[in-house]
């Protein structure tokens with residue numbers, strides 16, 4: 354229980370390195386007033402020993418400002434994350450926020466993000482998963498690719514993958530549904546069309562975290578995660594709780610997209626998740642004579658990649674077949690693999706597999 358008198362002060366205390374406060378992160382286990390004394394309990398799961406002290410000092414300072422409170426007793430219980438994920442060779446992976454989910458059996462996890470909605474993030478995630486699956490099966494490997502749609506605002510993956518069933522629950526775990534050899538789980542399988550999605554940030558975070566932790570993926574080489582669009586606190590918390598191996602940011606050619614792309618990259622920088630590259634979508638229209646018509650301008654992806662000191666992974670043309678395929682539930686990599694868009698997705702998938710040493 355948190356006493357109303359203490360709540361505003363506690364909400365001013367930010368988790369070190371984050372713009373989120375400790376109350377919305379769920380770290381305050383209790384806060385009461387006894388006479389002129391505040392008694393606060395904090396429960397923090399972290400491997401970083403400096404965090405509990407910083408949070409405690411932040412709480413003491415905030416409470417000292419409160420009229421009528423002359424003393425504060427702040428106790429912190431610290432739990433270490435159960436099994437910290439192994440850092441990839443050469444990478445630093447110190448995560449100093451709430452505990453990460455563990456996804457046993459999953460070798461590599463790639464997040465697909467975008468600074469804003471509607472740039473084709475889900476289209477990219479779906480086609481990336483299909484292209485990776487195709488490349489791995491060409492190598493004679495078993496089909497072990499998963500796709501997790503965390504886009505709670507507009508989960509479009511079920512439609513794009515042609516899946517409309519409800520997942521089974523076995524031993525309290527959701528069983529992914531499968532099409533084109535890809536194991537898929539989406540918030541869209543669980544929400545029905547009438548569910549209002551006007552949830553608040555912390556609620557979204559909790560829901561997605563629970564969702565992410567309760568899927569029985571089995572053995573996977575790669576899990577592609579379609580994040581909710583944007584770079585706000587909900588996205589940041591989610592990025593922090595998944596043991597990600599890398600992230601791709603999808604953008605469009607307009608130069609205005611560069612600043613939002615930068616915000617996306619900063620989000621991954623904060624949690625030490627390596628940026629694998631920028632994918633530019635809707636880059637151009639191919640004319641019948643093979644020439645390119647850059648109707649949305651040119652260079653956004655390249656500028657963003659340079660700015661972020663990462664690679665422009667590829668440029669996907671505007672292709673009506675992408676929209677039609679999405680509506681019919683057949684990704685372009687499956688329906689028209691030889692189209693310029695299909696080939697672009699496949700080339701990016703190959704590059705990413707190489708970067709992840711798979």
Ligand SMILES: Nc1ncnc2c1ncn2[C@@H]1O[C@H](COP(=O)(O)OP(=O)(O)OP(=O)(O)O)[C@@H](O)[C@H]1O
Pocket residue numbers: 467469470471472473474475476477504507509582634635636669670671672673675676677679694
């Ligand atoms: N290269 C393309 N050519 C033509 N249509 C495209 C292309 N990329 C995406 N689209 C279409 O644009 C729309 C938005 O794409 P998508 O849902 O993948 O974007 P998003 O960034 O995931 O959006 P949201 O933020 O709403 O989830 C879809 O109808 C999709 O079919």
